[in-house]
Amino acid sequence: MYTQGLYEIIKKEQIAKDTFDLTISCGKLSELAKAGQFVHISVPGFFLRRPISICNIDKENGTIRIVFQIKGKGTDVLSKFETGEKLDLLGPLGNGFKLLDPDKKVITIGGGIGTPPMLEVAKYYGENATEISGFRTKELVILQDDFKAQGNKTILCTDDGTAGEKGFVTDALSVSIEKEKPDFIYACGPTVMLKAVSEIAMNNKIRCQISLEERMACGVGACLGCAVKMKVLGNEFYGHVCKNGPVFYSEEVIL
Amino acid sequence: MSDLSVNFCGVDMKNPLITASGAYGYGREYVDLYPISAIGGISTKGTTLNVKDGNPPPRIAETPSGMLNSVGLQNGGLERFISVELPNLEKQDIAIIANIAGGTIEECVELVSKLEGTSVDMIELNISCPNVKQGGAAFGTNRDCAAEITSAVKRATSKPLMVKLSPNVTSISDIAKAVEAAGADALSLINTLLGMRIDIMSRRPILKNNVGGLSGPAVFPIAVRMVWQVANAVDIPVCGMGGISCAEDAIEIMMAGANCFQIGAVMFNDPYAPVKIIDGLNEWCEKNGVKNISEIVGTVKPW
């Protein structure tokens, strides 16, 4: 179930270099939203909508948060929207993460701008979630205080060591698993990272879900544009990120 | 309320709006927003005899006022269409147009033969897909091939046959005349225009297929021109499409000579487009004293 409408931005913050955090008042959309889903945003001057993950859902206040980075011209225009202005959102779209019993121990992994969707899923597990975030460098680090505020343990990695530990999230993941094997792993980030995380999960026999990106048109499963190679019961075929995903079990996609 | 109903090749539709093949799936995806029954008809995703995987991603690239796609006719095959999709569409009060595509004439003939006796109201034969290596556009860009496949398919079906033309040709009216002479009951146009985009940092085409089909508002003036040329060249009815994004565009393409129209890419921008366009048609007709929408067909007064 999804909806479409013009929704007001009630808070805007720049939280890192080229990275913006919008809180949007969107009533029913927020009510329907689940961790891991996304919204498809119409940006004035551009024909196709931009898919952005839902970072945080506040059903009580009827809001969602989205966090995005300027990548091209569309996200640049989006970054100029101010508090009080309205955005045309279609959503919530996609399937969302599988949530276990909140007592289970999970690891959530965010690579760069893949970190935002981890916030809502980690919220559900509170202190039973360990968020491992990785960024290229200090000035790109986002959301660490948000994870801590909702009770999550956090491990921060940067490629250049300017914040947290120097190294990749996959190194931190292996160490964490050795200390205590989690019941589930959630991850979103660059494809190389997702590949490595999936492999570690498989080798340690831990169920793992990853959130993928692909260029989209409709966002709802009608155009078959956002193809991803899937493998289910030995059969290979093209599934679609907007409908079969964006969240997939790591073993059911071929990256 | 004005009368928006049209009779297209013997098929009654409550309004002239048909959702274009490949842009609206089988009508399941937009039911959260409005009932499928709002539209006049659906042209279903291009169906091939067997399951077709489609092209590798990326399949979508944005363009100024439009987009490229290289989906490559991904579909579940004819059997699935008949057993899974048709029963659902039958329950809606809409015209069902089965868009078919084949790599060979034999495949197209088999497709329509197997659709005999089903609830499909009309066949739309796609001889213009730019995204498949075999068949596809090859049929649609050559007069003799276009005529040959049309007459073979026409012989194999008792349903009205609409042939979908490619804009990637020098003279679309020549192809249109050949297809009419070969027995087509109607024509639809335009399919997408072949285009390309390159990521200048990686120097790689954005589409994995390198090239893809351009659609959306960017192609609208080309569609209007081609519909006008074709409608003047043939006596069979024409279904116009290509870049329609509002009621005014729909009226414009009908004035150019289209008896009904299809909308595709605009729905990706505004999923409510079908409903808005139908409302807009009603309003426009009422305001301009048009009792039945068909009155405006082909009424452009060329200089």
Ligand SMILES: Cc1cc2nc3c(=O)[nH]c(=O)nc-3n(C[C@H](O)[C@H](O)[C@H](O)COP(=O)(O)OP(=O)(O)OC[C@H]3O[C@@H](n4cnc5c(N)ncnc54)[C@H](O)[C@@H]3O)c2cc1C
């Ligand atoms: C399910 C999903 C969730 C996402 N969540 C977030 C998020 O939370 N925060 C964030 O910053 N980014 C997110 N992205 C990526 C974001 O959609 C792109 O960065 C954005 O579309 C780029 O638009 P642009 O106009 O700035 O770039 P341009 O390169 O100018 O865009 C041109 C076209 O390519 C598409 N495109 C370009 N890069 C991507 C990409 N990586 N994925 C999909 N389409 C792309 C655009 O949508 C547009 O249609 C997500 C993508 C998907 C598919």
Ligand SMILES: Cc1cc2nc3c(=O)[nH]c(=O)nc-3n(C[C@H](O)[C@H](O)[C@H](O)COP(=O)(O)O)c2cc1C
């Ligand atoms: C994603 C996508 C998939 C399409 N798939 C098909 C198809 O399977 N068969 C077909 O005949 N046309 C297909 N088309 C072409 C459309 O039906 C239509 O001819 C074209 O997009 C022009 O209309 P528009 O500008 O309103 O989209 C497709 C178009 C798009 C955008």
Ligand code: FES
């Ligand atoms: S974007 Fe249309 S199917 Fe996913």
